Amino acid sequence: MSARTPDGSPRIVVTGIGWVTPLGHDIETVWKRLLNAESGMAPTTRFDARTFPTTFAAEVRDYDVTRFVKDPKVHATAGLNSQFALGAASQAWKQAGFDAAPPRDPRRVGLYLGAGEGVLDVDNYIGSNLDAWDPATNAVDGVKWAKTALSRMTAAREIEQEPNMPLAHLAREFNARGPAYNCLTACAASTQAIGEAFSIIRRGDADVMIAGGTHTMIHLFGVTGFNRLTALSERKGDPTEASRPFSLDRGGFVMGEGSGMVIIETLEHALARGATPLAEVTGYGSSCDAYRITDIQPDGRGAAVAMGEALRQAGIDPNARGADGRPPIHYISAHGTGTKENDSIETKAIKRLFGDSAKDIPMSSIKSMMGHLIAAAGSVEFITCVLAIRDGIVPPTRNLKTPDPELDLDYVPNEARKVPVDVCISNNFGFGGQNDSLVVRRYQA
Amino acid sequence: MPRQTRRVVITGTGTVTPFGLGTGALWSALCEGKSAVGPCRTFDFSGFPTNLVAQIPDELFDVKAVVPKSYRKATKVMARDTELAVGAAMQAIDEAKVQTKAHESGTVTIPPGRFGCHIGAGLIAAEENELTAALATARGADGKFDISVWGGEGMKNLTPLWMLKYLPNMLACHVTIIHDCQGPSNTITCAEASSLLSIGESMRVIGRGDADACISGGAESKTNLMGMMRQHYAKRLVTSAPGEEPGSVVRPFAPDAKGCVPGEGGGLLVLEAMDTAKARGATAIAELAGFGASQSFCPDTLGVDPAADGQGIIDAVEAALADADIGPDAVDVIIPFGTGVPAVDAAERAAIQHVFGARAASIPLVTLTPSIGNCGAGNGAIAAAVAARCVAEQRLPARLNTKGAAGLDADACASRAAKVGTVLVFTPSLGGQNAAAIIRSIA
Numbered sequence: 001m002s003a004r005t006p007d008g009s010p011r012i013v014v015t016g017i018g019w020v021t022p023l024g025h026d027i028e029t030v031w032k033r034l035l036n037a038e039s040g041m042a043p044t045t046r047f048d049a050r051t052f053p054t055t056f057a058a059e060v061r062d063y064d065v066t067r068f069v070k071d072p073k074v075h076a077t078a079g080l081n082s083q084f085a086l087g088a089a090s091q092a093w094k095q096a097g098f099d100a101a102p103p104r105d106p107r108r109v110g111l112y113l114g115a116g117e118g119v120l121d122v123d124n125y126i127g128s129n130l131d132a133w134d135p136a137t138n139a140v141d142g143v144k145w146a147k148t149a150l151s152r153m154t155a156a157r158e159i160e161q162e163p164n165m166p167l168a169h170l171a172r173e174f175n176a177r178g179p180a181y182n183c184l185t186a187c188a189a190s191t192q193a194i195g196e197a198f199s200i201i202r203r204g205d206a207d208v209m210i211a212g213g214t215h216t217m218i219h220l221f222g223v224t225g226f227n228r229l230t231a232l233s234e235r236k237g238d239p240t241e242a243s244r245p246f247s248l249d250r251g252g253f254v255m256g257e258g259s260g261m262v263i264i265e266t267l268e269h270a271l272a273r274g275a276t277p278l279a280e281v282t283g284y285g286s287s288c289d290a291y292r293i294t295d296i297q298p299d300g301r302g303a304a305v306a307m308g309e310a311l312r313q314a315g316i317d318p319n320a321r322g323a324d325g326r327p328p329i330h331y332i333s334a335h336g337t338g339t340k341e342n343d344s345i346e347t348k349a350i351k352r353l354f355g356d357s358a359k360d361i362p363m364s365s366i367k368s369m370m371g372h373l374i375a376a377a378g379s380v381e382f383i384t385c386v387l388a389i390r391d392g393i394v395p396p397t398r399n400l401k402t403p404d405p406e407l408d409l410d411y412v413p414n415e416a417r418k419v420p421v422d423v424c425i426s427n428n429f430g431f432g433g434q435n436d437s438l439v440v441r442r443y444q445a
Numbered sequence: 446m447p448r449q450t451r452r453v454v455i456t457g458t459g460t461v462t463p464f465g466l467g468t469g470a471l472w473s474a475l476c477e478g479k480s481a482v483g484p485c486r487t488f489d490f491s492g493f494p495t496n497l498v499a500q501i502p503d504e505l506f507d508v509k510a511v512v513p514k515s516y517r518k519a520t521k522v523m524a525r526d527t528e529l530a531v532g533a534a535m536q537a538i539d540e541a542k543v544q545t546k547a548h549e550s551g552t553v554t555i556p557p558g559r560f561g562c563h564i565g566a567g568l569i570a571a572e573e574n575e576l577t578a579a580l581a582t583a584r585g586a587d588g589k590f591d592i593s594v595w596g597g598e599g600m601k602n603l604t605p606l607w608m609l610k611y612l613p614n615m616l617a618c619h620v621t622i623i624h625d626c627q628g629p630s631n632t633i634t635c636a637e638a639s640s641l642l643s644i645g646e647s648m649r650v651i652g653r654g655d656a657d658a659c660i661s662g663g664a665e666s667k668t669n670l671m672g673m674m675r676q677h678y679a680k681r682l683v684t685s686a687p688g689e690e691p692g693s694v695v696r697p698f699a700p701d702a703k704g705c706v707p708g709e710g711g712g713l714l715v716l717e718a719m720d721t722a723k724a725r726g727a728t729a730i731a732e733l734a735g736f737g738a739s740q741s742f743c744p745d746t747l748g749v750d751p752a753a754d755g756q757g758i759i760d761a762v763e764a765a766l767a768d769a770d771i772g773p774d775a776v777d778v779i780i781p782f783g784t785g786v787p788a789v790d791a792a793e794r795a796a797i798q799h800v801f802g803a804r805a806a807s808i809p810l811v812t813l814t815p816s817i818g819n820c821g822a823g824n825g826a827i828a829a830a831v832a833a834r835c836v837a838e839q840r841l842p843a844r845l846n847t848k849g850a851a852g853l854d855a856d857a858c859a860s861r862a863a864k865v866g867t868v869l870v871f872t873p874s875l876g877g878q879n880a881a882a883i884i885r886s887i888a
Contacts, residue, residue, distance in 0.1 A: 048596075049596060050593065051592075051593045052596035052600075075746065077746070077747070107760055110738075111740065117568055117613070117634075127590070129573060129577040129580055130577065130580055130581060130584070130590055133577050133578075133580075133581050135581065138574065140573040140577050140670070141489070142488030142489040142491075142670060143489050144492070145573070146490070146493050146673070146674070147492050149674055150492070150493075153678075155679070155749075158674060158675050158678045159675065159747055159875070160747070161568060161675075162634075162636055162675075162875065162876060163568065163613070163634040164634060164635045164636055164874065167635070167740075167876060168743060168746060168748055168876045169746060171741075171743070171877060172742070172743060172746045175742070176740060177739060177740050177741070177742065177756075177757065177760065178738075179737075179740075180635070180738065180740035180877070181642055181738070181878070182633065182634050182635050183631050183634065184566070184634045185614045185617075185630070185631060185632050186614055196631070196646065199649065199653065203652075203653070205738075205764075220592065220595070224600045224603065224607075224608075225607060225608025225611075227600065228600060228604070228605045228606075229605060229606070229608060286629040286630070286631075287558075287628065287630075288561075288562065288617075288621045288626060288628065288629070289621075289627070290557065290621040290622050290624075290626055290627045291622065293519065293522060293606070293609055293615070293618060294606065301627075302627065305558065309655075431612065431614075432614040432615060432618035433621060433622070433630070434614060434630050434631070434632075
């Protein structure tokens, strides 16, 4: 097969993957734990959440960014998002072979991240606000606020909260000087980032892109925000049982954190430098619900459009069957947050698109094990698809013991399943209405 | 494969700036040489090195008066940044004479599935009074914040939708709902480069056929406590003396430039494929002929102090020129970021001089910050709207304050008629991202 697709665009392959997640900081450890249906959830330690409606989360533990970067001094100010991103991207960069032989022209190496906003300097922020609060006027006194804030807060910590700072760290670490973007479309961000990175290479504006996401919202205001929206699981008892996508008794998502990063490049570029393609990206679809601020369009219209566009670009007819009688997609990495609304509408959207075939496609949510990485969710789920293709096994949906009669697809309950996987679709849908899907397939020369 | 399959035109521009609603209001003020810089009206900012900002007066913009009647209730959950985007979008749609769901009658001009939306956003600051009123209910016996009180009862004093106000993609969320844009939608968050990067992404989305039209640009308000503090820490803030004439403090490219003031503003364009725009009988204001993006090498990693050689900016500008298939000689006017922050000015000057060589000193620059401050994610799109006006009116706005700009045509002068065929707009950002666009008259 040539290095071009039938429409004349270059083929795009994945040559490196890396992640930092609540289940570990390297590809193989985390993959093994996902296949074992292990959970990363435990009582929250990043702040005192004991009286919060939700007291647990899936936190990244024992992580040390200095193990991953060339010169830790360059990244001394890095916030958590940047730290996670550096670890994940360094793994991907190394696997792609770029640490041994860097790309020849940095201007042909771009970045497209879906990184979240950084963590507020919570104590000093709250302190400054309360010190300046004037109960008589019900207002913050600006002069007092400035005095306290400027004496307590620091430049690095404040600037590091800008969502484009992980981008700045990665650009510096890998000397990437091509097109550089950060997008923040809530839970869809890093799927969209990989999709747009794919589009940038396809058009010829870069040879190589570093793409993915990074995010933590496990902090006082993040958990407050989602608790107020009643989007988080408030389950009592064992936290490892709290995330229950597609289960009748699902009650919300569990916050995770971390980063997933991939290196994608043209097949031609990869082969010319002797790199090994891990998988091929063949389709990207993006749509917007344009429905309501808080609700998903109830028929799953937007989600179905995004998936449909991704399939169309990949040249896949959703209703066709392969020579082996199987549907054209062998695994769906679900958005599967574990909220009532998402899981039922996502199921509807998949039925809408695949019709009778829908029930024959294994589909699971790794959020049942590593929680919801918000902006970074799509990137780690995309990587899961690459690994499912590599090993011919799909990860399970943990805690799916009480099926919801309305949700009647194959959610791969509780146990990983060995099944040949050549083509996957990875879905993410953001609060705010953005929907994104990627098609990734086995690389065949 | 052809790099660009469809040409993209600008059929509408909308801005909300300290001069009010609409590009017309901005354009008149710029041509008259006005500055909106003045003391902050919402907070006393005298605890910062300057208390000067460029704010939108309440009497000039009320989001409730802009949105469709049925959407007024939703304005309660809009942050200031979202209000600006919603206002600018409505203006752009009107200027493009596009009928959308917002008009609540008639046939929509652009099929919803073919209508995309890319709106750049900043790091949206929570409203201090609203949040602190809730935080103040969670004081412990010692008067200090007690997290255990907050986790139990305190947080209930925040409205359930509190967080939804502050997600950066809420700008696009509201705009897409109001106008029923169901095509590709994204939220670029690369500080000051956000809106020009969004415009570039829309151009690519239309170019590759994934949409026929996009609402595209960005908006941000930095005239709040957190915005001021972060601008101060990023070394972008001017230091002003009491009694100093507010309109004179921002001086792009001047030897005595000393920083910028935070502003607030939004700019959105209606971008359309030339073929479908023609088919619906639209009048194109200008063509979006080229786009380029790049990342700078940042000596300090974060880009607070940009590299003096301007290499990243050069890369973006050269990519945009190549994309438009023109050489530097074709450029008649340049709208840089032009902040008046000496380090940023130096990088931009180096880039202009590198790309344009001997012509650098004679290409007129348009400088906006003396009038409207740094509108963050709104900057590039506001500049693009002004560029389209320059092309349409064959005129350059006035320039303020600068005296003795070395090697550049940037000194203060009155507005004048000029032959404007091709305008280069570019924005470097804190963080090192650069975006450049070529806007030219319809050939």
